[in-house]
Amino acid sequence: MAADVTAANSARAPLSRFLRWDILVGVLLVLVFAGGAIGSPEFANAGNLSFALGDLGEIALIALAMTLLVVAAEVDLSVASVLGLSSALVGHLWDAGWAIETIIPLVVVVGAVCGLVNGLLVTRLGLPSLAVTIGTLALYRGLAQVVLGDRAIAEFPQSYVNLAVNNVPGTPIPYPVALFAVLAVITAVTLHATGFGRALFAIGAQVEAAHFAGIRVKRIKLILFVVSGIVAAFAGVVYTLRYGSARADNGSGLELAVIAAVLLGGVDFDGGKGTLGGVIAGVLLIGLLRNLLMLNDVSTEIQSVVTGLLLVISVITPRLVAVARQRRRAPSPVMPTTPTP
Amino acid sequence: MTGAAEATAPHGPGTGDAPPVLALAGVSKSFGAVRALRDVSLELHAGEAHALAGENGAGKSTLVKTLSGVHRPDSGQVLMDGRPVEFHKPADAQRHGVAVIYQEPTMFPDLSVAENIFIGRQPRASLGRIDRGAMRARAAELFARLGVALDPEQPARGLSIADQQLVEIAKALSRDARVLIMDEPTAALSVNEVARLFTVVKALREQGCAVLFISHRLDEIFELCQRVTTLRDGAWIAGEAVAGLTHEALIRRMVGRDLDTLYPKLDAATGEVALKVHRLTREGVFTDVSFEVRRGEIVALAGLVGAGRSEVARAVFGVDRWDAGWVEVNGRRLPPASPTAAMSAGVALVPEDRRQQGLVMDQSIERNIGLTGLKRLRRGPVISRAAERDRARDWAIRLQLKFNRLSDAVNVLSGGNQQKVVLAKWLSTRPQVLIIDEPTRGIDVGTKAEVHRVLSELASDGMAVLMISSELPEVLGMADRVLVMQEGRLVAEIPRAEATEESVMTAAAGRTS
Secondary structure (H helix, E strand, C coil), rough: CCCHHHHHHHCHHHHHCCCCHHHHHHHHHHHHHHHHHCCCCCCCHHCCCCCCCHHHHHHHHHHHHHHHHHHHCCCCCCCCHHHHHHHHHHHHHHHCCCCCCHHHHHHHHHHHHHHHHHHHHHHHHCCCCHHHHHHHHHHHHHHHHHHHCCCCCCCCCHHHHHHHEEEEECCCCCHHHHHHHHHHHHHHHHHHHCCHHHHHHHHHHHHHHHHHHHCCCHHHHHHHHHHHHHHHHHHHHHHHHHCECCCCCCCCCHHHHHHHHHHHHHCCCCCCCCCHHHHHHHHHHHHHHHHHHHCCCCCCHHHHHHHHHHHHHHHHHHHHHHHHHHHHHHHHHHHCCCCCC | CCHHHHHHHCCCCCCCCCCCCEEEEEEEEECCCCEEEEEEEECCCCCEEEEEECCCCCHHHHHHHHCCCCCCCEEEEEEEEEECCCCCCCHHHHCCCEEEEECCCCCCCEEEEEHHHHCCCCCHHHHHEEEEHHHHHHHHHHHHHHHHCCCCCCCCCCCCCCHHHHHHHHHHHHHHCCCCEEEECCCCCCHHHHHHHHHHHHHHHHCCCEEEEEEEHHHHHHHHHEEEEEEECCEEEEEEECCCCHHHHHHHHHHCHHHHHHHCCCCCCCCEEEEEEEEEEEECCCCEEEEECCCCCEEEEEEECCCCCHHHHHHCCCCCCCCCEEEEEEECCCCCHHHHHHHHEEEEEECCCCHHHHHCCCCEHHHHHHHCCCCEEEEECCCHHHHHHHHHHHHHHHCCCHHHHHHHEEHHHHHHHHHHHHHHHHHHCCEEEEEEEEECCCHHHHHHHHHHHHHHHHHHHHHHHHCCCCCCCHHHHCCEEEEEEECCEEEEEHHHHCEEEHHHHHHHCCCCC
């Protein structure tokens, strides 16, 4: 009996699958791209797109780790400050004569420690990550200023700067974006095909049930925060080399763009729902929009307004859709159905 | 109040000259596809205590909510003194003199007993000030009428549940309630407290109140009530005088069949000790709990709500930590506070609250079942969806789960089928020790019998089963041995042959009498 009901249901499946939020964002991405290509002549050429992609690198990298956190119903708002602290440390140590080969691993370890502090506060003390990471957002940015003050350190070794800026030979893809592509595949597999990913969705959707199913909730959350710290610190290295400038205020406000991209990609801020494909579409959409605004000489203030609007829209729309669906569904079950056996 | 004259007029139980104070005539009520009440009729007469019997899910609480104005019937009528009335909200029912006393009343803990009684209707002195003296005097008068010694000035915080119920009854009297609906008032009371409550209710009955009394304890129905109405699966089964009825006959009406088919307990050979709990203590929750469960055995953990049964189960499985003692599975000690370790030792816990603890409600059937076997479903680094689906399908078939597709979210399933998914989720780990907390709470009679059959088969295949249940018939029907907890301690161990409603309840409620 299960089989024939399955057949009846599959007729309805393609439509609802098409209406998924992450697919819609993908469609929107194509539309923005087409609109941009028609509207601005400078937009759709390899040089500009390559620049637009490169400009997205840090946001994209951090968004991968953020996706895992938000799926597990946590968030890390301190990522941009970790990026700044990392940048400040790179500048300070380089200025003090350290070798860049020593600085990079060290800075990544510092990022891991920043993430560990967030994770321990959340898992050991049971504090909400929103509050904890607002605190460490200020703390880590403050540390960055302690390390570097108002100085700006420049003139990093050319071979490393090239790695952050140049394209992979024969392609229009900058090295950081290529790295992002590799990490995105790994993250997608982790989230959607491994037991770890299954555990993340269960934690985000119903943490108590996950705990009762033998999932090590606290340990997993701790790992996510550490990964987030590592990725943010590494993004700080990329940022510093790409701009050729280490400053304590590098990347401030970047966390909002990251979260906007993740939510725009259809990840539920309450956890338990989302796809990495959606997040990648969200990241690209934000990147293209920023690039288009820049090409059309729209001020950075307005760019910030657009990011903010996207964030609000991406939080509100799924709720509205859910409410509308519930209203539409409500009258149907009242119809008399089969008698109780 | 138009009915005041009739209510005070002498009226013998069951005589039928005066119209019933409150009645339902042919009432039906559905929630979506679930028909909670089907053509149910009931008459409550002044001076009569009327029992409402039926299993969990029979429709008792829907009936109470219809009488008290929470729900409105889809069809049929609510009648007061023979005239149809419509209760649009609970306040309407209250105004007509219908009061409901719940199992655990909600009170304002920082207000005094008198203030709780007169909340929102305090007697006023000049300038709109609350007349505390009058309020105190009227509360004292109410308690005197009930024959209980409660201090009106005492804060509600710290009152026992039994005392809180008495305050609620006083409140109902202060509103001139003519109908008192008591929804499982005795579930959390000790023997003494039940006796005191009954004295009060009998007095009210003699003063002309109509009482609707709900209890799972059949003895109480036989002691307190003149008439009993039985519901099963939302349908009216019988309305009759209690005198002349036997326990067995009443159970048959509630269950619809004889107990032995609902509780198909097979005799199983018991093997070696699978689970051994030694002097387990969690401070302030349970103390010095020791017991063993052997292979092939179903051991029930009985006791009142709040006796610490679920907490012991949670600690054994590692969801909570313990402060002292130890747990051994097949001779090996379990580390504390690690569900992962308990699972790999072969322990499974089907938890009490399936919506919060048992299932991820938004996720599919197959994902929920697969969640306990993430390591086993791995092919290389990734989960095999085929293996996940096979595992879910195997267990869905074995447990006769009713579903459309395995990819459907579990929140579209009925309660009984959700419970089967939780069972599948845990049985698919092939446990040697199954701890199951309230295996059939809130599921229909048919599924209940299936769950019992599964448990019985598992035990006869050599599984050690520890079952926590608040339903005495389930405990008596399924268990080889009954352990009874009271206030965090294990107070009795009763073998199957000696386990009766009386012996278990006496142990659970404590021998303070």
